[in-house]
Amino acid sequence: MPQQPRQTRGFSLGTLVGARIIVQPSTLVMLVILAAIFASGSGTLNSRTFILGLSLAVILFASVFLHEASHALAARAFGRRVDEIVLTLWGGHTSFDARDITPKVAAVTALAGPAANLVIGVVIYVLSDAGVLGGLPGQILAWAGYANLLLAAFNILPGVPMDGGHVLEAVVWALTGRRHTGLKVAAWGGRVIAAGVVLWAVAVPLLNGRTPDTFSIVWSLLLASILWPAASAALRHSQTVGRRVGVSAVTLMDAAVGVPFDVTVADVVATARSVGANEAVVLAADGVPAGHITMDVALSVPEERRASTGLQAVTTPLPRGAVVQATDDAEDLVGHLREWWGRTDVWVVSSDGEPVGVLRLLDAMNALR
Known part of the structure; x- marks a missing residue:
């Protein structure tokens, strides 16, 4: 019997294709933070702008959920047991049975998330451009499209922990026959992206003759502080996997x-x-x-x-x-x-x-x- 994974703690929202849908308490904290950030972007922070900001934050996390649900559906289509879909402070993750996985299954499952966001974003963009909704509802609809396109673009970047990193890992794995080589390449890709995020926040304004924005620098450093450790952990794991080659x-x-x-x-x-x-x-x-x-x-x-x-x-x-x-x-x-x-x-x-x-x-x- 395969060992059942330990269940993630959080609020349960039911199941999808047999997977538990879990929202961690930290997600609610991030919703409030994002609501305040979005609301303050209008120049005035009051109950009305906060509610609007909260709506935008909820749309963002709904987009993240659809992203993770697509991973789950793809894994299930390949006959994999899907255990959990978890929404966390910084986004989400999907846990499924990856034993004896092949490069094809790994690549398609990883691509499913960004592909879903891309399709949703394009459809919403077309509807918004056609003027289906006007006024505030139209603005919210446009934001939903933008959020999905942003998620698709960011997650397709070729470095771990992004989905594009797992696709890169699968491609190198298929070409070399060595999974640890693919993971090593994808991990270094993640490190390059982490450094590039900070460089982009500083270099782009300077090249345009402007002083780097404090808010952008803080967010880029925060993002890099998540990406770099994740990529480093993947690099260490690739070394472990490499040592295990031929062990039986x-x-x-x-x-x-x-x-x-x-x-x-x-x-x-x-x-x-x-x-x-x-x-x-x-x-x-x-x-x-x-x-x-x-x-x-x-x-x-x-x-x-x-x-x-x-x-x-x-x-x-x-x-x-x-x-x-x-x-x-x-x-x-x-x-x-x-x-x-x-x-x-x-x-x-x-x-x-x-x-x-x-x-x-x-x-x-x-x-x-």
Whole structure:
């Protein structure tokens, strides 16, 4: 059974394609802040302008929700389990089952959000240009179109954590066959964008002979303070993923051979030596691994006593089910570590139902960190 992700705390607004829609309390704080900023832009901050500003802020977050909902719908179209759509202080995110994902699925799912905002923005622009609504409602409609076009343009930028960064990652991944290379390129793209945001806020006014606006500088620094750490985290993750390439249960295990529970230590030593194994897996009456024996422990029994010594004296018990498959890769082993850490020290590595090795959790953790 796949492990269910931890639920995000916040206000629940129902579900979409099986995903919980969560609004974090910090979102409400940002709504008030944006309402005040939009209202003050008119030159006067009062109840009327604040309500108008709040309406514009709500439209912005509604656009963010549609953006995230499009990610969810795209992931679900590929048969992925979608867990959550979360609106946060700085926007939102969608959590879905990304195990064994392909570059195509990753790219299309990432593109779905900006594409939805682009379509909505263009449709609203056409309606607004046609004069469907006039006066204040028309201005609000025009703002909704602008907000969606802005979200589409910003999110398509080629750097993590923007959706364009995930598209870039998928493209490089498809071309090189190495996902960590794609993530590394996209992470550096995110860093360039973070620095570029600040440079744009300072350089553009100076080139036009104006003094940089304090408000623009503050917002650019705030945005960069979000983008740079996210890109840096992605860069560190790419390095971790790179180290995990080629890591599997087979590459980390010690070779082992299965032995019945009712044989002697002498039988274990002879069987292990015949196949060059360093470990023996003790099988219960139903054939399920019940313990393991290292050759050092088996050989510590005096040779003259091995033929009369049962396995109980040298077996380290194993909890039932502490088995991984020889085909399990690094991602699979990470999941197994979460499940078994603190419950056992080793796993039995199985191939076609037969034990072929013993893998220590500490060795797996050191290889995967």
